[in-house]
Amino acid sequence: MIELGRSAAWLPEVCVVTDVCRENKSTVTLELENSSSEPHSQPLAGQFHMLYAFGVGEIPVSFSRIESDKVAHTVREVGAVSKAIAALKPGASLGVRGPFGNSWSVSAKEHKHIVLIAGGLGLAPLRPLIERLWQESRKYEQILLLIGSRDPQSMLFTDDVTRWRTRIEVRRSVDSCQFRNRGDDWNESVGFVHTLLDRESELSKDTAAFICGPEIMMRHCAERLVELGVNSRQISLSLERNMKCGIGLCGHCQFGPDFLCKQGPIGNYHNLRPRLRIREF
Amino acid sequence: MKRALSSCVAEGAEGLRRIFDQVKNQSRCVYGYGLSHPAANALELCELFGFEDLPRGVVSNYAPGHASLEKEREDQTCSSFFRHTPGATSPKSIQLPPRRVIWKANRTKEDHQKFQIALASAEQQKSNTLQPNPEILPVAFFGIRSCDLRAMHTLQNVFDVQGQGVPKSAAEMPLLITASCVEPGHNCFCTSFGYGPECQDSDLNITECFVEEEVQHNKGSESALEKTKCEQGKTARKQIFVVDAHTTRGRPIVEALSKDQHLRHASQHETALLTATLKRSQQRLKEFIAARVPNEENRSKVWAGADIAKQLRDQARSKNWETIAESCLSCGNCTMVCPTCFCTTVEDSIDLEAQRSERTQVWDSCFTAGHSYVHGGTVHKSTPSRYRQWMMHKLSSWHDQFGESGCVGCGRCTTWCPVGIDFLASAYQMTKGVE
Numbered sequence: 272m273i274e275l276g277r278s279a280a281w282l283p284e285v286c287v288v289t290d291v292c293r294e295n296k297s298t299v300t301l302e303l304e305n306s307s308s309e310p311h312s313q314p315l316a317g318q319f320h321m322l323y324a325f326g327v328g329e330i331p332v333s334f335s336r337i338e339s340d341k342v343a344h345t346v347r348e349v350g351a352v353s354k355a356i357a358a359l360k361p362g363a364s365l366g367v368r369g370p371f372g373n374s375w376s377v378s379a380k381e382h383k384h385i386v387l388i389a390g391g392l393g394l395a396p397l398r399p400l401i402e403r404l405w406q407e408s409r410k411y412e413q414i415l416l417l418i419g420s421r422d423p424q425s426m427l428f429t430d431d432v433t434r435w436r437t438r439i440e441v442r443r444s445v446d447s448c449q450f451r452n453r454g455d456d457w458n459e460s461v462g463f464v465h466t467l468l469d470r471e472s473e474l475s476k477d478t479a480a481f482i483c484g485p486e487i488m489m490r491h492c493a494e495r496l497v498e499l500g501v502n503s504r505q506i507s508l509s510l511e512r513n514m515k516c517g518i519g520l521c522g523h524c525q526f527g528p529d530f531l532c533k534q535g536p537i538g539n540y541h542n543l544r545p546r547l548r549i550r551e552f
Numbered sequence: 553m554k555r556a557l558s559s560c561v562a563e564g565a566e567g568l569r570r571i572f573d574q575v576k577n578q579s580r581c582v583y584g585y586g587l588s589h590p591a592a593n594a595l596e597l598c599e600l601f602g603f604e605d606l607p608r609g610v611v612s613n614y615a616p617g618h619a620s621l622e623k624e625r626e627d628q629t630c631s632s633f634f635r636h637t638p639g640a641t642s643p644k645s646i647q648l649p650p651r652r653v654i655w656k657a658n659r660t661k662e663d664h665q666k667f668q669i670a671l672a673s674a675e676q677q678k679s680n681t682l683q684p685n686p687e688i689l690p691v692a693f694f695g696i697r698s699c700d701l702r703a704m705h706t707l708q709n710v711f712d713v714q715g716q717g718v719p720k721s722a723a724e725m726p727l728l729i730t731a732s733c734v735e736p737g738h739n740c741f742c743t744s745f746g747y748g749p750e751c752q753d754s755d756l757n758i759t760e761c762f763v764e765e766e767v768q769h770n771k772g773s774e775s776a777l778e779k780t781k782c783e784q785g786k787t788a789r790k791q792i793f794v795v796d797a798h799t800t801r802g803r804p805i806v807e808a809l810s811k812d813q814h815l816r817h818a819s820q821h822e823t824a825l826l827t828a829t830l831k832r833s834q835q836r837l838k839e840f841i842a843a844r845v846p847n848e849e850n851r852s853k854v855w856a857g858a859d860i861a862k863q864l865r866d867q868a869r870s871k872n873w874e875t876i877a878e879s880c881l882s883c884g885n886c887t888m889v890c891p892t893c894f895c896t897t898v899e900d901s902i903d904l905e906a907q908r909s910e911r912t913q914v915w916d917s918c919f920t921a922g923h924s925y926v927h928g929g930t931v932h933k934s935t936p937s938r939y940r941q942w943m944m945h946k947l948s949s950w951h952d953q954f955g956e957s958g959c960v961g962c963g964r965c966t967t968w969c970p971v972g973i974d975f976l977a978s979a980y981q982m983t984k985g986v987e
């Protein structure tokens with residue numbers, strides 16, 4: 272009765288960074304070899320890894336690309352660990368644990384209409400899902416992707432967006448655009464991302480929605496979708512809480528009854544709504 | 553109360569010493585409540601190297617926000633062994649050490665960008681667990697209480713449900729020798745969860761009883777009896793330890809000691825004494841609980857059940873959290889002394905040459921700002937929101953997560969709260985009047 276957790280779960284595997292790509296001033300994408308050879312341990316869209324930077328610390332980071340031979344993580348430099356990870360060069364070691372958490376679930380049998388809403392870095396965890404929908408776009412009647420960002424300079428994955436536009440509808444908006452009057456080439460919307468839904472008067476009942484971004488933005492978007500007729504059970508959000516272990520033992524990621532590293536990070540709005548309305552919960 | 557008819561009796565301190573030695577001989581090490589050093593005024597769960605390490609003649613005096621120990625009496629022949637209740641630390645400190653290095657990382661000499669990671673000790677590497685390799689002898693706990701046992705199961709259940717428990721053979725399980733609480737503490741409320749003050753699911757339970765009357769002489773064992781009685785005015789006081797074995801591991805201990813005449817069957821008189829001793833303890837617990845939970849209905853049924861889980865969930869947005877937590881300092885003492893709180897954080901340290909790094913797992917508390925920190929701020933900013941996390945986790949979400957209560961009724965959080973917030977009374981306040 273007195274033995275504790277297996278260490279394997281706490282012990283990172285050391286991986287090699289194969290490629291590094293700067294997305295914008297504060298965001299970097301790192302590529303790693305996909306070491307999971309067995310199909311059942313393949314990461315799923317929406318899951319995350321715990322990434323360890325030598326001597327600095329370990330943080331949860333979602334998959335922003337999942338391919339058979341490689342995976343990518345997109346990291347925004349906000350503090351000590353994310354800065355250390357973003358500073359890595361190709362060939363450097365990175366400690367990796369996971370994949371952890373649940374995944375975005377979508378089925379062409381149940382849903383014909385898909386809405387994806389990304390706020391800021393929230394586009395990164397959605398990208399593997401978008402890629403899959405893009406490949407299978409023929410199975411759906413409509414796929415709508417809304418992307419919000421602070422300003423044009425911080426818009427992520429612009430090359431991908433151009434490609435996605437060939438098969439799915441992408442609307443983008445920036446919170447503000449200082450250079451608008453000075454010949455900047457931003458000719459898309461300005462305003463918070465949920466205002467991109469204003470063009471819709473009603474959404475089909477079989478719509479599935481996937482939202483990732485700051486909590487307040489996700490709440491606004493989800494409420495708007497409910498008003499437009501989307502079933503709250505079909506709205507998925509990805510939540511963020513402090514995480515130290517990824518295996519349900521450190522206690523930090525609790526959100527009421529859920530450990531977000533296991534029962535989350537993704538949940539449906541119907542279940543989450545009562546808790547999201549409680550202040551400081 | 554239902555009880556086995558096979559209770560045995562050990563007489564006096566000598567009798568208890570025999571039991572202890574028997575347990576010690578068949579265990580890798582023995583843990584129990586003791587004084588960390590002779591002058592200490594606090595009990596803690598520590599290794600008991602010998603019988604002398606048991607806190608003899610020590611009575612605990614606990615109230616909300618108050619813990620002190622008193623010397624019972626100068627009398628060495630009859631002073632008690634188990635009239636105290638548990639100390640601030642609990643078996644949790646063995647199950648989940650407050651601080652432990654989990655792994656070490658080393659930079660590669662040739663290429664500064666590269667590093668390797670390995671478990672902290674060779675032993676850990678060998679067993680692939682974070683604990684030393686289990687040896688053939690199990691560890692033993694001696695003199696822990698029914699709430700301690702309940703808490704050990706509750707904490708183990710957390711590891712198991714999360715898929716991180718290490719399967720163990722029966723022989724590797726710790727040997728559990730419990731003691732009945734004959735003098736319950738003011739903050740205790742185990743019986744409102746349906747167990748205590750004696751323990752019926754350990755390997756062996758010991759109840760210390762005192763006979764305050766003329767000693768009945770028995771020719772065969774006159775000299776032994778002489779040793780264990782002490783004169784107090786005209787009456788004599790005799791100390792006996794009633795032993796009940798509950799398992800196939802407890803019974804051989806009783807058998808071995810009986811064979812050597814260190815244990816004998818309890819007489820009718822002694823069985824009656826045992827019943828009276830436990831009844832008195834139960835009565836006291838009832839009074840202590842009634843002082844905090846005036847409503848009989850609430851007192852008897854809700855605490856362990858799912859009712860309270862729902863009642864508290866319905867109160868999540870209540871303003872009353874502010875009232876309850878008004879004096880709370882957010883110090884986290886309650887979570888540190890809680891025998892089931894399992895939150896931990898990690899610390900990374902690095903040597904001066906930046907070549908070697910260690911990751912250490914340390915206890916954490918939901919009363920810290922760091923516990924719910926995400927970039928941009930702390931989710932649980934205010935103290936009432938932290939108090940709500942603590943109480944709702946113990947009494948509500950624990951049921952959802954692990955199918956049982958996260959609170960075991962030991963009362964430590966109340967005893968060691970510097971401002972004396974009474975957990976039981978607060979929980980009652982939060983739920984009263986709610987159907």
Ligand SMILES: Cc1cc2nc3c(=O)[nH]c(=O)nc-3n(C[C@H](O)[C@H](O)[C@H](O)COP(=O)(O)OP(=O)(O)OC[C@H]3O[C@@H](n4cnc5c(N)ncnc54)[C@H](O)[C@@H]3O)c2cc1C
Pocket residue numbers: 319328329330331332333334344345346347348349350351352353354392395396510511512513514515536925926927928
């Ligand atoms: C499921 C999940 C997926 C995530 N995916 C990404 C991603 O794809 N890209 C990305 O850039 N960021 C992602 N984050 C956020 C990222 O983990 C934080 O930005 C990061 O922990 C900040 O660490 P820091 O040391 O650089 O910053 P600091 O602000 O100095 O943080 C100190 C410590 O607090 C904790 N912490 C701080 N912010 C967060 C947070 N938001 N979530 C959890 N723990 C936090 C960490 O333990 C961190 O080490 C994700 C978070 C979660 C929970």
Ligand code: SF4
Pocket residue numbers: 522525887890892893894895916917918919941942943945946
């Ligand atoms: S969240 Fe708080 S109450 Fe729950 S186990 Fe962690 S420290 Fe204890």
Ligand code: SF4
Pocket residue numbers: 879880881882883884885886887919965968969970971972973
């Ligand atoms: S309830 Fe008491 S022990 Fe717990 S954090 Fe508040 S002041 Fe500290």
